[in-house]
Amino acid sequence: MACSSTRLRALRLYKELQYLGREYPDPAYNFNGRIRRMFEKNKTxxxxxxxxxxxxxxxxxxxxxxxxxxxxxxxxLKRHYYPASDES
Structure with a gap:
């Protein structure tokens, strides 16, 4: 029982992280690849x-x-509502 519940937790966490990685601001960081390697490293x-x-x-x-x-x-939002003033 405990084994299947931890497996389901791990799968849910992996899916959530993969979903969050879609919008990661730095494409060079390769967020989804790093998450995949982290989970593969810990699978044993x-x-x-x-x-x-x-x-x-x-x-x-x-x-x-x-x-x-x-x-x-x-x-x-801060940049949108409070633009920097260029009055210098």
């Missing part, structure tokens, strides 16, 4: 503590990526 983990640690790292990456997107949207 068998210790439940190591698996949980890897899943927490994935959640951390997801939250940081969401924060990056929110910051990008905030900066866009």
């Amino acid at each position: 983990l068998t210790n439940p503590d190591d698996i949980e640690k890897a899943l927490k790292m994935g959640e951390y990456i997801k939250n940081e990526t969401l924060a990056l997107y929110s910051l990008r949207k905030y900066r866009h």
Whole structure:
């Protein structure tokens, strides 16, 4: 039971990260490729503590990526509503 639930958590996390990677601002970074390599590297983990640690790292990456997107949207709105004055 625990094995299938962690597998489902890992698959859901992978899909969420792949979806978030579509809009990653730096195409040279290759976000989706890095996520894929990270999951492939950890696919042989068998210790439940190591698996949980890897899943927490994935959640951390997801939250940081969401924060990056929110910051990008905030900066866009700030530039739109408060344009820089060129009165010099």
